[in-house]
Amino acid sequence: MPEEGPYVGRPIERLEDAALLTGRGRYADDLPVRPDTLHAAILRSPHPHADILAIDTSAALKLPGVAAVITREEVTKLSSRFVVGVKQALDCWALAVDRVRYVGEPIAVVLAEDRYVAEDALERIAVEYRPLAAVVDPRAAASAESPRLFPAVGSNVVSERTFVYGEPDGQFAAAERTVALTVDYPRNSCTPIEGYVVVADYNPADGVYDVLANFQGPFSLHPVMARALNVPGNRLRLRTPPDSGGSFGVKQGVFPYVVLMAVASRVAGRPVKWVEDRLEHLVGSVSATNRVIRIEAAVAADGVVKAMRWDQMEDCGAYLRAPEPATLYRMHGNLTGAYAIRHLAVKNRVVVTNKLPTGLNRGFGGPQVYFALERLMQRIAVELRLDPLEVIRRNLVPHHAFPHRAPAGALLDSGDYQTAVARAVEEGGLDALRKKREALRAEGRCYGIGFAAIVEPSVSNMGYITTVMTPGERRKAGPKNGAHATATVAIDPLGGVTVHAASTPQGQGHRTVLSQVVADVFGLKPEEIRVNLELDTQKDAWSIASGNYSSRFAPAVAGTAYLAAQRLRERLARIAAQQLNVRPEDIEFADGKIFARGNPDNAASFSRIAGTSHWAPGTLPSGMAPALRDTVFWTPPQLEAPSEADEINSSAAYGFIFDFCGVEIDRDTGTIRIDKYVTMHDAGRILNPRLVDGQIRGGFAQGVGAALYEKLAYGDDGAFLSGTFADYLVPTACEVPDPVILHMETPSPFTPLGAKGVGEGNNMSTPVCLANAVADALGVAEIALPLTKSRVAALIQGEERAPAPRARGLQR
Amino acid sequence: MPRLSAACRHRVSLTLNGKAVSGWAEPRMLLSDFLRHALGATGTHVGCENGICGACTIKLDGRAARSCLMLAVQAEGRRIDTVESLGAADQLSTLQAAFRRHHALQCGFCTPGILMSLDDYLRRHPDPTEEEIRALLSGHLCRCTGYTGIVQAALEAAAALREEKPGA
Numbered sequence: 001m002p003e004e005g006p007y008v009g010r011p012i013e014r015l016e017d018a019a020l021l022t023g024r025g026r027y028a029d030d031l032p033v034r035p036d037t038l039h040a041a042i043l044r045s046p047h048p049h050a051d052i053l054a055i056d057t058s059a060a061l062k063l064p065g066v067a068a069v070i071t072r073e074e075v076t077k078l079s080s081r082f083v084v085g086v087k088q089a090l091d092c093w094a095l096a097v098d099r100v101r102y103v104g105e106p107i108a109v110v111l112a113e114d115r116y117v118a119e120d121a122l123e124r125i126a127v128e129y130r131p132l133a134a135v136v137d138p139r140a141a142a143s144a145e146s147p148r149l150f151p152a153v154g155s156n157v158v159s160e161r162t163f164v165y166g167e168p169d170g171q172f173a174a175a176e177r178t179v180a181l182t183v184d185y186p187r188n189s190c191t192p193i194e195g196y197v198v199v200a201d202y203n204p205a206d207g208v209y210d211v212l213a214n215f216q217g218p219f220s221l222h223p224v225m226a227r228a229l230n231v232p233g234n235r236l237r238l239r240t241p242p243d244s245g246g247s248f249g250v251k252q253g254v255f256p257y258v259v260l261m262a263v264a265s266r267v268a269g270r271p272v273k274w275v276e277d278r279l280e281h282l283v284g285s286v287s288a289t290n291r292v293i294r295i296e297a298a299v300a301a302d303g304v305v306k307a308m309r310w311d312q313m314e315d316c317g318a319y320l321r322a323p324e325p326a327t328l329y330r331m332h333g334n335l336t337g338a339y340a341i342r343h344l345a346v347k348n349r350v351v352v353t354n355k356l357p358t359g360l361n362r363g364f365g366g367p368q369v370y371f372a373l374e375r376l377m378q379r380i381a382v383e384l385r386l387d388p389l390e391v392i393r394r395n396l397v398p399h400h401a402f403p404h405r406a407p408a409g410a411l412l413d414s415g416d417y418q419t420a421v422a423r424a425v426e427e428g429g430l431d432a433l434r435k436k437r438e439a440l441r442a443e444g445r446c447y448g449i450g451f452a453a454i455v456e457p458s459v460s461n462m463g464y465i466t467t468v469m470t471p472g473e474r475r476k477a478g479p480k481n482g483a484h485a486t487a488t489v490a491i492d493p494l495g496g497v498t499v500h501a502a503s504t505p506q507g508q509g510h511r512t513v514l515s516q517v518v519a520d521v522f523g524l525k526p527e528e529i530r531v532n533l534e535l536d537t538q539k540d541a542w543s544i545a546s547g548n549y550s551s552r553f554a555p556a557v558a559g560t561a562y563l564a565a566q567r568l569r570e571r572l573a574r575i576a577a578q579q580l581n582v583r584p585e586d587i588e589f590a591d592g593k594i595f596a597r598g599n600p601d602n603a604a605s606f607s608r609i610a611g612t613s614h615w616a617p618g619t620l621p622s623g624m625a626p627a628l629r630d631t632v633f634w635t636p637p638q639l640e641a642p643s644e645a646d647e648i649n650s651s652a653a654y655g656f657i658f659d660f661c662g663v664e665i666d667r668d669t670g671t672i673r674i675d676k677y678v679t680m681h682d683a684g685r686i687l688n689p690r691l692v693d694g695q696i697r698g699g700f701a702q703g704v705g706a707a708l709y710e711k712l713a714y715g716d717d718g719a720f721l722s723g724t725f726a727d728y729l730v731p732t733a734c735e736v737p738d739p740v741i742l743h744m745e746t747p748s749p750f751t752p753l754g755a756k757g758v759g760e761g762n763n764m765s766t767p768v769c770l771a772n773a774v775a776d777a778l779g780v781a782e783i784a785l786p787l788t789k790s791r792v793a794a795l796i797q798g799e800e801r802a803p804a805p806r807a808r809g810l811q812r
Numbered sequence: 813m814p815r816l817s818a819a820c821r822h823r824v825s826l827t828l829n830g831k832a833v834s835g836w837a838e839p840r841m842l843l844s845d846f847l848r849h850a851l852g853a854t855g856t857h858v859g860c861e862n863g864i865c866g867a868c869t870i871k872l873d874g875r876a877a878r879s880c881l882m883l884a885v886q887a888e889g890r891r892i893d894t895v896e897s898l899g900a901a902d903q904l905s906t907l908q909a910a911f912r913r914h915h916a917l918q919c920g921f922c923t924p925g926i927l928m929s930l931d932d933y934l935r936r937h938p939d940p941t942e943e944e945i946r947a948l949l950s951g952h953l954c955r956c957t958g959y960t961g962i963v964q965a966a967l968e969a970a971a972a973l974r975e976e977k978p979g980a
Contacts, residue, residue, distance in 0.1 A: 021920070193860075694918060697957060
């Protein structure tokens with residue numbers, strides 16, 4: 001570790017860890033509540049699709065300790081339908097009103113003196129259902145014969161748009177070859193180990209809902225919640241706890257429960273606390289989307305892709321909860337990936353089915369898109385008898401082209417993809433891996449190599465979701481764009497520096513990185529900077545883009561904290577210049593001192609200069625604002641609203657990832673062993689290498705899970721089949737190998753510190769890289785995730801045959 | 813074993829992190845809930861209540877155990893150690909310091925359970941292989957780290973503890 005120079009770029013240890021390692025974290029369920037707080041338990045639907053004929057809560061209310069039961073009556077009286085992102089009457093309330101549409105949908109909330117009693121009371125609620133036919137497969141749901149989830153809407157296809165960029169039809173007509181592939185990306189979830197927690201308290205005296213929740217943003221959902229509660233934004237005070245037990249996007253999905261518990265608190269006249277359990281989390285929190293994609297490329301004989309066609313059918317589950325259908329549009333601008341493809345046609349459909357509604361999950365649209373795109377690149381190589389790596393290389397955006405405008409509108413900010421690939425091949429030892437493959441295959445063993453090259457978008461444009469609307473609808477609605485980040489830096493009377501930012505971290509170490517950034521600006525040590533990242537919408541700076549998603553911390557939030565600190569530094573330099581009799585531009589900050597350049601003896605302590613604006617504002621240079629506190633809002637100008645031609649720069653920065661891996665498959669058991677995994681990242685300037693590698697390893701492990709184990713499984717009848725961690729299989733230390741991590745740093749020209757996001761990339765690249773290796777090992781075209789042993793065995797040996805009748809069981 | 817009435821609360825007395833404590837619990841109350849909400853020892857976390865994720869792991873009479881799979885009343889008269897029994901924030905234990913050095917935690921929610929499992933295991937197996945550490949850790953789910961840092965921290969702590977107590 002370098003001992004000199006800036007703290008930014010050093011792998012310093014985390015400021016967060018001492019508390020978390022000693023049991024002194026303060027997670028939402030650890031915080032004190034008022035003594036009269038009621039505890040909530042939720043009755044959930046056992047049916048995937050049914051009309052609710054009657055709900056009888058009388059027996060539950062008679063149970064000693066039960067204070068109230070909340071049902072559709074209270075919810076429809078005290079709240080409104082949630083705003084929906086498409087122009088369709090997709091009624092969505094905080095709990096079921098006339099109909100349940102997925103197993104696990106909330107129907108009633110019991111409020112009792114403790115959780116045990118509340119759960120007892122759930123068993124005493126009688127609900128009369130009229131079961132309806134359910135549909136779980138998006139293709140079936142889209143058919144005319146399918147049961148309809150929303151009779152008023154007329155179809156389960158609730159949004160359909162087509163897009164044409166360039167002249168894809170002409171390219172396909174003239175193409176030497178076309179290669180096509182259909183993939184069916186499954187449902188999974190990143191399942192934080194801490195579930196949702198909400199503590200709601202309605203104060204009738206001033207009409208304010210005061211809610212503490214381990215919500216992670218985006219805070220564009222704050223207006224959604226406030227409108228559902230029929231209050232102005234300033235009457236919904238939303239607060240977040242100091243610590244959060246992981247999110248990976250998933251804690252976005254707590255927002256309907258915020259509204260539900262807020263209503264419950266108002267009905268009961270007391271604070272209400274709800275802690276989600278694991279079954280509730282798996283059945284009823286939020287899922288990533290499953291998606292059916294047909295992708296087709298027009299290809300020259302050398303493997304250069306001339307044009308692409310995408311046909312995407314997105315399954316958002318039973319309701320279109322905000323910000324959906326964002327998963328489908330988050331990657332829209334960069335659907336051509338890391339490739340210089342100029343012609344593109346896209347057809348997007350959004351379908352509702354009788355499954356858990358979808359929402360944010362790490363990777364957010366990337367795993368689905370890259371599974372199709374990088375499987376296609378592998379298929380192009382196979383069908384054209386080319387080397388898959390060569391096909392990738394021939395199509396990459398060239399180094400001289402940055403910033404590169406992709407056909408659908410992404411402005412790829414910076415990079416050198418060829419060099420990244422070349423370095424990974426060299427430093428990751430691809431030649432040796434290829435030799436190993438040949439040697440093992442010569443022994444009759446089953447071994448394959450896979451590749452994936454992707455761009456990792458970060459800092460989502462708040463306007464990308466409006467690409468789901470037609471240009472005409474957008475004109476009516478008014479433009480949406482940008483991605484305001486905000487940070488506040490304050491100086492106290494003793495010269496202590498405190499930082500606040502609206503980044504709602506969930507374990508990423510934001511406090512540590514912000515302390516590094518701000519310490520450098522003031523010439524202090526990171527441990528001298530106090531960073532508080534609790535968010536209180538009534539007191540702190542925030543905007544709709546606030547929160548912890550789309551990998552926006554390093555590129556946007558950390559950069560904004562830098563800008564806020566710089567503003568204070570400029571003022572402190574003027575104050576110091578006056579006291580030290582030099583020009584402000586000759587003032588330097590280092591080692592806790594402020595001094596004249598070239599004459600370090602002409603100095604004052606940082607704390608003395610920093611305290612001046614508190615203790616002696618009359619002595620400040622005339623006309624200057626005091627150096628007390630500064631809040632900066634920053635949004636990159638490149639994030640424009642969608643154009644009339646539907647071009648959208650959906651993200652502010654685009655990192656590059658190139659992965660390759662070797663896997664060996666046991667032909668007898670179908671077991672996949674990851675022999676080697678190399679992942680090269682160019683995420684711009686690295687602020688803390690330790691934390692960056694941590695993000696990569698975490699995303700990689702989740703990518704391994706998605707590739708090999710994880711599926712939120714439903715029966716054909718809509719029954720939910722994965723309600724525990726014994727059913728929904730998350731990889732353990734025995735299943736996750738150590739990846740070889742390589743770095744390049746091509747700074748982003750568009751972010752204050754040159755940083756790009758890094759947290760989601762391997763969730764996007766790893767599933768398809770492993771799938772490509774399995775395809776290479778087995779020589780098969782159709783690969784479906786997760787690659788469970790039984791699925792791999794079926795690929796090797798064909799579908800399992802039913803046993804002969806005679807062999808079944810013992811004869812009696 | 814005493815017969816306890818389901819209808820009322822019972823005083824449960826135990827030794828928590830070396831101190832005698834007591835609280836009231838219905839017979840059905842989980843030990844994890846009792847520790848967190850009756851005794852205020854919120855360092856122990858609850859992640860699944862099925863005994864799978866391992867976040868709630870504590871030491872019961874010195875051996876790692878899932879507090880979500882025990883009733884509070886079963887802890888009567890026993891010795892319970894939780895993450896709060898390890899080093900203090902300004903004086904981390906060897907294992908805790910290794911976790912910080914190797915970035916073996918991110919959100920920290922699964923961490924207390926992993927620390928308690930390792931604390932028990934390393935006492936009984938002072939010289940584990942990486943494979944053995946991974947096998948032990950397979951009883952814990954971590955969604956943030958990918959486990960690499962945890963494995964490295966455990967191996968480094970084991971080596972350091974062997975030096976601190978040679979021959980132990």
